[in-house]
Amino acid sequence: MKIEKYRLESHNESLIKEHTRRFNFIANDVPNVETILQKLNYFQVAIPSWALGTGGTRFARFAGGGEPRNLEEKIEDIGLLHALNKSSGAISLHIPWDIPENASHIKTLAAQNDLKFDAMNSNTFQDQPGQKLSYKFGSMQHVNKDIRKQAIEHNIQVIKYGVDLGSQSLTVWLSDGSCFPGQLNFRKAFQNTLESLQEVYAALPNDWKMFVEYKAYEPNFYSTTVGDWGQSLLYANKLGEKAYTLVDLGHHLPNANIEQIVSLLLMEGKLGGFHFNDSKYGDDDLTVGSIKPYQLFLIFNELVEGIEIEKNTPLGAGAFGWMIDASHNVKDPLEDLLQSVEAIMITYTQALLVDRKKLVDAQNNNDVVTAQEILQQSFRTDVRALVAEARLRSGGALNPLSIYRGEKVRDRLIKERGSKIIATGL
Numbered sequence: 001m002k003i004e005k006y007r008l009e010s011h012n013e014s015l016i017k018e019h020t021r022r023f024n025f026i027a028n029d030v031p032n033v034e035t036i037l038q039k040l041n042y043f044q045v046a047i048p049s050w051a052l053g054t055g056g057t058r059f060a061r062f063a064g065g066g067e068p069r070n071l072e073e074k075i076e077d078i079g080l081l082h083a084l085n086k087s088s089g090a091i092s093l094h095i096p097w098d099i100p101e102n103a104s105h106i107k108t109l110a111a112q113n114d115l116k117f118d119a120m121n122s123n124t125f126q127d128q129p130g131q132k133l134s135y136k137f138g139s140m141q142h143v144n145k146d147i148r149k150q151a152i153e154h155n156i157q158v159i160k161y162g163v164d165l166g167s168q169s170l171t172v173w174l175s176d177g178s179c180f181p182g183q184l185n186f187r188k189a190f191q192n193t194l195e196s197l198q199e200v201y202a203a204l205p206n207d208w209k210m211f212v213e214y215k216a217y218e219p220n221f222y223s224t225t226v227g228d229w230g231q232s233l234l235y236a237n238k239l240g241e242k243a244y245t246l247v248d249l250g251h252h253l254p255n256a257n258i259e260q261i262v263s264l265l266l267m268e269g270k271l272g273g274f275h276f277n278d279s280k281y282g283d284d285d286l287t288v289g290s291i292k293p294y295q296l297f298l299i300f301n302e303l304v305e306g307i308e309i310e311k312n313t314p315l316g317a318g319a320f321g322w323m324i325d326a327s328h329n330v331k332d333p334l335e336d337l338l339q340s341v342e343a344i345m346i347t348y349t350q351a352l353l354v355d356r357k358k359l360v361d362a363q364n365n366n367d368v369v370t371a372q373e374i375l376q377q378s379f380r381t382d383v384r385a386l387v388a389e390a391r392l393r394s395g396g397a398l399n400p401l402s403i404y405r406g407e408k409v410r411d412r413l414i415k416e417r418g419s420k421i422i423a424t425g426l
């Protein structure tokens with residue numbers, strides 16, 4: 001479904017007076033407002049095709065109704081989000097949950113919704129119906145060469161789907177590892193995985209990137225074969241210049257200093273992209289910015305410094321894969337995605353406000369207090385009106401969540417698609 005243009009305009013009209021007052025207030029305080037608005041305009045976050053349905057837990061899944069029944073409807077849902085927030089103009093496909101049977105049709109539909117194809121995601125962490133060999137004991141690390149071959153061929157197939165759609169990157173996340181000491185040989189598992197990744201890497205088109213995503217634990221609870229950023233970086237360095245490390249915010253051990261990891265990966269030119277989510281305990285996949293907004297700010301602060309300042313490239317220039325990777329069982333997934341994208345845009349804006357020159361001076365003078373004040377000054381600035389202004393100028397909604405509810409989008413989707421639909425995904 002679509003929200004009619006005149007409904008969007010009347011929504012904006014109803015809020016414009018209050019918005020203008022708030023925007024003028026903050027705009028007076030912020031140098032380079034126009035540059036910031038342009039950068040916000042440029043920055044797009046991909047929505048994964050599995051995030052449009054209600055997420056499950058190990059125990060149950062409570063579908064919310066009106067979930068997309070196929071890839072076409074998933075694209076329509078993301079198109080709706082993008083029409084409202086103008087910042088989610090990309091889709092990241094998961095294979096085999098969302099195989100594009102007719103690539104040119106899917107490509108056209110995406111273009112009609114102003115969406116690009118971000119990274120393709122392979123899946124060797126599940127057995128699919130009719131699959132010959134099982135991934136129960138791993139995929140690329142497996143002791144059986146035929147199983148490794150099956151995993152390699154799957155990834156090459158995913159690249160082919162991506163080429164047809166105009167995607168330019170492959171994200172490989174492996175659940176490979178072990179649950180008990182002695183179950184596997186760490187070095188053999190690493191070597192097998194490396195050799196498998198090398199074969200996939202060899203099949204990458206020249207203009208493609210490979211993202212190697214790491215995760216500390218789960219579903220394996222003793223060891224993970226791509227367990228942290230060090231291991232991912234080892235693989236990426238051994239693979240070659242088209243291979244990068246991908247950071248998923250939920251994939252670290254508790255209290256890891258993710259901003260420092262980001263900073264060093266950028267220094268090495270090996271940060272490929274990001275999966276945004278938030279967590280309290282583990283890989284909780286909660287809404288971005290809902291638990292640790294200051295951590296998110298510190299990460300964006302490193303991204304802005306390492307990319308915009310050092311390389312003089314806006315974050316949104318297309319060199320990195322930015323994606324939401326969250327999943328919920330208690331929220332309307334579309335509302336959650338609106339919240340997540342909003343949190344990202346707010347945090348990016350706050351990071352743009354950091355007075356870099358003053359920060360460097362404070363660091364060089366060992367002025368710890370001033371350094372902290374500079375960061376917190378930006379983090380504590382209410383930039384919501386700047387984000388809303390950027391959205392307004394791009395033709396989006398002043399308040400996406402409010403118009404989404406006002407237009408009763410979920411009720412309309414349930415009416416159109418039914419209440420018992422379960423979208424493909426976990």
Ligand SMILES: [Mn+2]
Nearest residue numbers: 213248275325
């Ligand atoms: Mn992820």
